Amino acid sequence: MENLSDRKKRFIMLAIMSAMLFASLNQTIIGTALPKIISDLGGMHLYSWVFTIFMLASSVTAVLVGKLSDLYGRKPFILIGIGVFSVGSMMCGFSNTIIQLIIYRGIQGFGAGMIMSTAFTVVGDLFSPRERGKWQGIMSSVFGLSSVLGPTFGGWIVDHSDWHWIFWVFLPFGAVAFLMIWKLFPYWQRGVPQAVDYMGSILITLTIIPLLLAFTWGGNEYGWGSVPIISLLAGTAIFFVCFMIVERKVKNPVLPLHLFKNGVFTISNFLGFLLGAGMFGTIMYMPMFIQGVMGASATKSGMFMMSMTLSMVAASAIIGQLITKTGKYKLFALSGLFIMGGGTFLLSILSFDASGLRVISNLIIVGIGLGIAFPIFMLTIQNAVSHDYLGVATASAQLFRQMGGTIGVAIMGTFLNYSMKAHLASGAKLSLGPLNMPSGLRKKILQIQDPQILMDHSRLSKLLVSIPPEYKQPVGQLVVSVREALDYGLTHVFMIDTIIILCAALLTAFFLKEIPLRTSNQPARPSRER
Template identity: 50%
Template sequence: MEHLTYQRKVTIMAAIIAAMFFASINQTIVGVALPRIIAKLGGMDYYSWIITIYFLTTTIATILVGKLSDIYGRKNFILAGIVIFMTGAFLAGTAGNIFHLIIYRGIQGTGAGIIMATAFTAIGDLFSPRERGRWSGLMSAVFGMSSVLGPGLGGYVVEHLEWHWVFWIFLPLGFIAFFMILFLFPKVERQEAQSIDYAGSLILTLIIISILLAFSWAGSKYPWSSPVILGLFSFAAAALVCFLLVENRAKTPVLPLSIFRESAVTISNIISFIMNAGMMGALMYMPLYVQGVMGISPTYAGYVTMPLSLCMLATSAYAGRYMTNTGRYKKLALIGMVVMVLGMFLMVIMDDIPVAVLSMIIFGLGLGLGMPVFMMAVQNAVDSKDLGVATASVQLFRNLGSTIGISVMGTVLTASITSKMNLMVSKSSSLMNTDLEPETFHGLMKLMDPQLLLDQPKLAEIRDGLSGQALPVFDQLLETLKHALSVSLSNVFLTGTVVLGIAFILTFFLQEIPLRTTVHKESKTKSESNFTYGHRKDISGC
C-alpha cells in the first residue's frame, strides 16, 4: 500500500480508527462494570477468568492472524474480526451465569485479537517508521478516548440500566466500522508462493493454552506443586521444544525465529511482556479497590480511573511527535518506565480517593510515554515481509504478559484474602456481643463474603434490615472485611511495582535503531544516510 496517495492513506486510517475504537470502547466500558455484573451473576472466584479468557483468545488469534495477514492481506481478517467481536458482545449481554459470560468473552477476545493484529500491521504497511510515530500517538489517543468515555459510561449503565446494555450499547458502532473497512480498505492479493504453517500454529496454540491454564489455576484451584500444574508446565516445555524444531524446518513459519536475531525485537518483546504483567494490577484491580474498599459507586469509580486515560492521551501524543521529529525513542521508554513504577508504588500506600487519583495521573503519564515505543522499535527493526508477524509478536508478548499477570495477581489476591478471612473467622469470638444471640451472629458471619462489598445497594438493604446489637456487630465485621480486601489489593499493587521495576532495568539494554523514513527496510548504509538527528524530513508523502 506504499504507492497510495497520502490522502488515500488518511482515508484508510479513518476506517482503521473506527474499528479500533469499537473494540477498545467495548473493553473499557466493561472494566468498571464487571464488579457489579459479578455481584448480579455470582462467581467472585471466577472474577479473573472473565479477563483471562479474553486475553487468552486474543493472544491466540493475534499471533495466528499476524502471519496469515502477511499472506492473504489485512482486509478480510479485520472484517472477520469485527463480526466475531460483535457476535461475542451480543451473546455476552444474554449471559445467564458466570460460565456463559466467560465463554462469550472468549469469543469477543478472538475478534479483538484479529482486529488489533491487522490494524496495527496495516499502519506499518501505510507509513514509514519515522512517520509512524505520529500515527502511533493518534492510535494511543483512540485508546485514551475510549478509556475516558468507557469507565464512566459503564458505571452509569450498570447503575441506571440493565447490565446487559454494557455489551450492547455500542453494537451500532460495530456496523459502522464494518462498512467503513469494507468500502475504504484496499484489497491485497494473496502471496501465492506462501504456505500455511498448520503444525506450528497448532503447537503454538497448545503452548499458550497450557501456560495460561497453569498460571490461572496455580495457587487457587490447585497448589503450585500439584500434578496438574506441574504437568501443564511440563507439557508447555515439551511443546516449546517441538515448536522450535518445527519452525526451523517450516517454509513459512507462523512465528519466524529469525526476527528474534534483532536484539531490538527480542528486548522489546521481553519488556512488553513484563510491563503488561505488572501494569495489569493498576488497570484491572483499581476498580475493585475503589468499589470494594472505598465504597465508591461504579459511576464514580470510572471517574477515579479517568485521569489515567487523560494523561496517557496527552503524553502518547507527545511521544508520537517526539519520535517523528527526532527518530529516537529510548529516552521516552526509560522516563515512561520510571514514572509508571512511581505511580504503581503510590497504589500500594493509598488510603483515600485523592491519593488514588494521583496514582492514576502519574501512572497514565508514564504509560503514554513508554507504551508506543516498543511496537515502534520492533516494526523499525524487521523487513517489511515480516511486518505482520513481527507486529503480532509484540501483541503476543503483551497479551501473554497481561494474562499471566492477571493470573498471578489473582493468585496473590485470592491467597491474601483467604489468609485474612481465616484470621477474621478465628477472631470472630472477640466481636460477639454477649447480648447478641449466637444464631443471629452466625447469620451475620455468613454474609462476610468479599463479593458482597461490590454490591453497595445490597449492603445498604441488609444494614437497613438490622437493629439493636446486630447493627454495630455488622458494621464492625464489614470494616474488618474491607481491611482484608484492602491489604490483599495492596499486595497485588506491590507485586506490580516489583515487576515494573524489572522492566525498567531491562529498558537500559534496548538498542536504539534510528527510525527509517521508508516503509521498506533498506541497507544499513542507505538507511543511515537518510537519517539526520534533530532534523525532521518532509515525509508526508510516504
C-alpha cells in the first residue's frame, strides 16, 4: 500500500479518519455527561466502571485484532468494528440502570478496539516512518477534535435535553464512515492465511480481566488484602505464566514475545502505559472537579475541557510536522511530558474557589504537553519493528496505553473514594452531630453526603429549598463540607497524575534510545525480529 498514488492515499486516510472520528466522538462525549447520568441512574460506586469496562474491552480487542489484521488484512476488521460500535452506542441510549449502561459500554469497547487498532496500523501501511510523523499528528488532531466536540455536545445535551441522546447523535457518522471504507479501502491480505493462536488469545484475555477487576475493586468494594483481591491477582499471575509458556511454543503467537527483546519497543510501550494513565486520569476526573467542586454546569464543564483539547490539537499538528521535517523525536517527547506534568501539578493545587480563567490556563498547559507527547510513542514502536509485525506492534501500543488508562483511573478512583470518606466523616459529624432533628429529616439531609448530588444542580436546589429555615445554616455547612471533601480527594488524584507523568519523562530521558526514522517500509537489512 506504500506504493499507492498520493491521491488514493489521501482518500483512504479520509475514510479512516471518519471512522476514528465516529468512535472517538462517542468515547469523549460521555465525559461531561457522566455525572448527570450517574445522578439519574444511581451507582456512584460504579462511576469508574463505565470507563473501565470500555477500556478493558477495547484493550483486549485491540491486541487480538492487531495480529489478525496482519494475517487477513485491515478492511474486514475496521468494518466489523464500526458495526459493533454502532450497535453498542444504540443500546447505551436505551439503558435504564447503571449495570445495563456498563454492559453496553463494553460492547462499544469491543468495536472501538477494532477501529482504533486498525486505524493507526493503516497509517503505517500507507507511509514510511519518516512520513508518519505528520500523519500521526493529524490522527491525534482528529482525536483532539472529537475531544472538543464530544464534551461540548455532551454538556449541552444533558443541560437542555435527555442524556440518552449523547449515544445516538453521532450514529450517522458511523454510517458514513462505514460506506466510505467499504467503497474506498482496497481489499488487501498479507501473505497466506495461517493458524490463529486461540489459546494465546484466551489466556491474554484471562490475564487482563482479573488484573483490571483487582485494581477496580481494590480499596472500594474489597480491601487490598481481602480474599477476592488476592485471588484475582493470583489468577492474573497464573494465567500470565500460562500465556508466556504458550506464546513461546505456538507458531503464530498473538503477541510475539521476541518483540520485547527490542529495547525501543519495550520502553515505548511502558511509556505509553504511563501516558495513558495520566491522560485518562485528567479527562475523567477534571469534569468532576468543574461540576462537583466549582458548581459549574455540564455545558460550562465542556467549554473548560475544550481549552485542553484545542491546545492538544494544535500541539499535535505542529509536532507531527516537526518530526517529519527533522526526523527527531526524543527531545519533543521530553518537552511534552515535562509540560504536561507541570500542568497536572497546577491542577492538583486548585481549590473549590478557583477562578475559571485559572482552570482554563492550567488545562491549556496540560493539553500542550499531551499534544506533543501523544503521537510520539506509537511512532517509535512502529519504527522499531519490521513491517511484518506492524499490526501486532501497533495493537500492543494501544493495549499498553489503554491498560494504563484503565489501571490509572482505577487507582486514582480508589484514592479519591478513600480521601473523601475520611473527610466526609468528620464533616458530617461537625455539621449535623449536635442538632436535634426528626430522623426522617436527618436522613433526607444526609443525602447531601453523596457527592453525585453535587453534579445534579437541579436536584440539589430542590433539596435545599425543602429544608426548614432553622436547619438551612448547618445544611449549608454540610454542602460546603462535601465540596471540600471532593476537592480534597481530587487533589490526591491530580498529584498521582503528576508523579506518573514525571516518571515517564525521566524514563524517556534515560532509557529511550533515539534511532533514525526509516524512509521506507522495506527494511534495508533483515529485521532483528525475524
